[in-house]
Amino acid sequence: MSDVSGLGKLKGRGSKTDRSDTKAALIFLAPWLLGLVAITLGPMLISLFLSFTDYNLLQAPKFIGFDNFIRMFQDTRLLNSLRVTFSYVLVGVPLQLALALLVAMVLDRGIRGLPFYRSVFYLPSLLGGSVAVAILWKQIFGTAGLVNQFLSLLGIQGPGWISDPNTALSTIILLHIWTFGSPMIIFLAGLRQIPTMYYEAAQVDGAGKLTQFFRITLPLLSPIIFFNLVLQIVGGFQSFTQAFIVSGGNGGPSDSTMFFTLYLYQKGFGQFDMGYASAMAWVLLLIIGAFTAINFYAAKFWVFYDD
Secondary structure, eight states, X not given: OHHHHHXXXXXXXXXXXXXXXXXXXXXXXXXXXXXXXXXXIHHHHHHHHHTTEEOOSSSOOEEOTTHHHHHHTTOHHHHHHHHHHHHHHHHHHXXXXXXXXXXXXXXXXXXXXXXXXXXXXXXXXXXXXXXHHHHHHHHHSSTTSHHHHHHHHTTOOOOOTTTSTTTHHHHHHHHHHHOOHHHHHHHHHHHHTSOHHHHHHHHHTTOOHHHHIIIIIHHHHHHHHXXXXXXXXXXXXXXXXXXXXXXXXXXXXXGTTOOHHHHHHIXXXXXXXXXXXXXXXXXXXXXXXXHHHHHHHHHHHHOOOOO
């Protein structure tokens, strides 16, 4: 009996301790939970409601059902902004990842001063989305920018790269490619995890560098490539600062740099059409979700895991 009563006391103490730990955990989680509700979930639910309304910030929201979403199919500027954004993502992301992987493989050879080069290459990723770099890019590719000044030394009259509809988007894509530092660091970490014995065995079998790259490096690095791909696609669809600064906020010549996010900003904060802008935001969320789902589905055909 004494043993049973002792176990009961221990159980009671344990449950009391568990309740105390639960209270402590909730206290520590309270700031995060408050931020989640007040900063993330709350605004999301409000924007979802506003997407079904006609709201201009000055008058009470008027419920209009799916009119905002139907209206998008008739908005030629919105359809053009989707085309521009898709072009930016589908061209810029693969080229950025290819350059990041190339530089990572060069740095993985163990060159002297690796920490310095790694920091230098990573720096553009820290500054690439800043206003200062976007302004600098505008000065480089402007009509009297550094690129045209260099071309003039060769007797070539360069175009206004940013003011020309045929080249404006390319300059912003180039800016995106230039900020390859973040995926490069992740690629470099992944390359360091590949056992060297695989390459040694391949060399004994007579495999060349190209064969080793396609048969060893790419398969074993595919989870890292997939991770970078998903992150960069999500970030690419959310790009805003570069287009806003380089184009002066108006989408550039002939809306050639009118990103979806930039058009959303114009509708919401330029024309105060908050209902339509909220609907656009949810369409952007659905697009990003669809691309992410496609990537996860396709990953089973090309991503290789050890298990």
